[in-house]
Amino acid sequence: MxxxxxxxxxxxxxxxxxxxxxxxxxxxxxxxxxxxxxxxxxxxxxxxxxxxxxxFPGEGYFQVLTRIHEHLKPATYLEIGVDKGESFEVVAPTTLALGIDPDPHVKKALGPNQRVFKETSDDFFAKRDVTAELGGKPLDLAFIDGMHQMEFALRDFINVEKYCTPDSTVLIHDVYPIDATSAARERVSWFWSGDIWRLILILKKYRPDLAVNVVAARPTGLAIVQNLDPNSRVLEERQREIIDESLAQDISVLDGRKDEMLNRFPNDWPSIAKLIDSHGRS
Known part of the structure; x- marks a missing residue:
């Protein structure tokens, strides 16, 4: 047949x-x-x-994330978009780790220094004393991997940065689109990165003080953002204007210049480690 x-x-x-x-x-x-x-x-x-x-040949983003944890040994860590909790498994047991997800499906028992909050990131930052949840310490490392729409990731970055120091590191997933279908704002395919790529262009334009690099790690890139400024309010105060301007851009703006516009960085661990150390842990 x-x-x-x-x-x-x-x-x-x-x-x-x-x-x-x-x-x-x-x-x-x-x-x-x-x-x-x-x-x-x-x-x-x-x-x-x-x-x-x-x-993206070479290691996937999860392997790069694991290396970053091992290299930085952060005292505090916050993750937006926990899902099944795999990334919590690479966190050192001594790290105070907070996870945020409105519908988490964590498979393994959490460690004594790990907590997952079953709520949206907007609710978490609006209703909780984040400094107290971090044990009075600043945020050393954060990983933004929540909603795959730019305005959510933008708000997450704004909220996360307030608890950082200039030596902190913020990682953002899904920032390098493979094609227009998987980069659509509304999900139309199983493989979906959404329009988080827009956030990289926003940070480059409105926050040139930041060090923004996108590691070429499959499946959709991993941004490393450093030189953070917890006192900056540029993104927050101009948020509506920034969102409207960003949404007016089509993904075709990246045509022929994707690597340059998204600050593509080689997926080579020695180079990544050197990059991280050049912008932090002074």
Whole structure:
């Protein structure tokens, strides 16, 4: 009995074969062909995944995040978007770690210095004494991986920075889009980074005092933001204007200049460690 393949399935299978044959450029073209269909199937998801592997060879963002924890040994850590809690498992037991997620599904028991708050990040920062939750200490390391829409990530960054010092580090996930479909504001595919890429352009324009670099780690990049200023109110005071201006931009603004506009940084651990040390822990 013959099996009828969808256009996405056929293109992905051809891409898989071309990859095995050592023809990555042709494989990438076929992945893009699969993604031009509206067949949001497993083949569609796998095409996105293969494209991200071509775009970002080397370690994935989770491995980079693990290395950063081991390198910085933060006394305090805050994570927005806990989901299943995998990233909490790489946090040192001595680190005071706070997680925020309105619907967490943490699989493993939390350590004695770990807490997860079942609420939105907006509610957490509005209703809680964050300094007290941090044991009176500043925030050493934060990871923003919540809602995949720019205005949420912008608010999260504004709120997180208030509890940082110039030596702190803020990480932001999903900042380097693979294609327009996965970078849509509304989710239309399994593989979805949303429009968090806009936040990088915002920080570069409105906060040139920050050190912003996007590590080329799959699947969608990991931003490292340093030189933080807890007293800055530029983003907060101009928030509405900034959001309106950013939403007026189409993803095509990145065409031909994506690496430059998003401050792409090589996914090479010695280089990343040197970058981190050059902007912090004075």
């Amino acid at each position: 013959a099996i009828t393949l969808s256009r996405a399935q056929f293109s992905y299978r051809q891409a898989f074969i071309q990859r095995l044959l050592g023809r990555p450029q042709r494989a990438a073209e076929l992945c893009l062909a699969a993604l031009k269909t509206e067949d949001y199937s497993v083949a569609h998801m796998r095409a996105h995944k293969m494209l991200s592997e071509f775009e």
